[in-house]
Amino acid sequence: MRWCRIGPAGQEKLGCVDAEERVRDASSLGSADEVVSFAAAGPPAAAALDALPRAEAGVRFGSCVPRPGKILCIGLNYSDHAEEAGMEVPKEPILFFKAPNTVVGPDDDIRLPRGGDKTDWEVELGVVIGREARYLESDEEALACVAGYCISHDVSERAFQLERGGQWCKGKSCDTFNPLGPWLVTPDEVGDVADLGMTLDVNGERMQDGTTSTMIFGVAELIRYASAFMTLEPGDLITTGTPPGVGMGQKPPRYLQAGDVVELAIDGLGRQRSAVVAADES
Known part of the structure; x- marks a missing residue:
């Protein structure tokens, strides 16, 4: 569904x-x-x-989750992305947070932040929690807590993330930095979540072309691991990492500019299309 x-x-x-x-x-x-x-x-x-009426043609999709209680992100969770970044494969999941106010609709604008000049893209599989998860012991328990899956665009301002004291949340939490959706797809319809193709294009040029099969820590393990440190609640979002092809990994690095158009897709989860607009200086 x-x-x-x-x-x-x-x-x-x-x-x-x-x-x-x-x-x-x-x-x-x-x-x-x-x-x-x-x-x-x-x-x-x-x-x-x-019996439900058809929606009007061209109707806008809002974020598939209105405002997550918390957004838990996983860093360097694709082996090929870790290689691209020149970093060792982590022995345990790297956890960090993204502010809930980042969430916008899948086709809404991405607004560049004031003072930023290295805004980057990351297509990610989003996992939405449907029931409370705390101290889970098995993968079966973990997967039973999933309400559904979606496309999550984890936009990042690398200058804030890496050059302003090393706190990743600063580079992840700017307004509009998490287009989400268009759909929240239930697990029965997604099928094998460990083998979903995922792509991201900038101005029609393919930048990311990967698959969830290269995730280091799978969905069940991530939920189970996180539940040992915090209670996961219905509506919480876990963004599970990104494959290679991010702007920071280009040679030379390439970042988003006003006027760019970013398009994302994940098998079975739909598509996103966001325009990049200039910082609000008012």
């Missing part, structure tokens, strides 16, 4: 996508803020979906 939030920013309604790729207005079932609960509960009856 593919759940979504549709409509103007701040006025989103619950939506879903049927088997024929038609977007439907599911607001009669509940509120857009309940999207994670609907995903965790499983699909409604087919007859109920068939």
